[in-house]
Amino acid sequence: MPKLLVVDDAEFLRVRLTRMLTAEGFEVFQAENGLKAVAAYQEHHPQVVLMDITMPEMDGLAALKEIMTLDPQARVVMLTALGQESVVLEAVKSGAKDFVVKPFEHERVMKAIGKLLP
């Protein structure tokens, strides 16, 4: 069962995404900020990470950079709000493989994950 890590400080979004992805057959882990995301990545080695950008403790961009340093092959998809284009650009330069704009459309999320899984 492919493992995913969902990172978002909004509990509602974590739960909603987790339910959607669990129903699709994934094993889903959650983290509520960048610091916990880095720790969860090291512990669970997920195939794909879905990462929010604006979070307390450590934001998504910093967590992305940490994870890419730990594992240059990491596959991270940024979860972005409208109006965060400049951050998305920096995230892509830092190794993010794709981005999904909130509010999430089921098909768009699945397509982004599907492209990254072997």
Place this chain on the structure above:
Amino acid sequence: MNVNILNPFIRAAQETLRAEMQEDPQREDLRLENGAYETDEVTILISLIGTVEGTVFFSMSAQTAIQLASALMGETFSELDRLAQSGVAELGNVIAGRASMGLAQAGLHANISTPSVILGKGASIATLEYTRLVVPLLTSLGRLTIHLALRENSLPR
């Protein structure tokens, strides 16, 4: 208030409610209010900083908040628990984010804060010299009222 500020919020709310919960909100009469904003049972508060600055309040009854959260999650909440609160906060966040894009198209710039949820009716929040434009939107899930205490700055921050 400049229509370049007002219209992006109305459009963003309508588009978001349509996309997220297949609602087609009807806009009721706009009104201007001075003095402190008085909370309804649930308020989502978001601040804007930029060439447009101030505060946006999304105001609703607890029952409407529960209905909106239920529609967003696709399951029935019986109370406004932490998850349901997070849901309505996210609704405000998405509307404000989408509105900021509309503002940008009009040549205006605003960074939005993360949303705060205020529970409890009748608290006063002073918006000081900001006049509030009140935009009630009626949906089948209840009334969502947007209070825009915003103004345009001449210089970007």
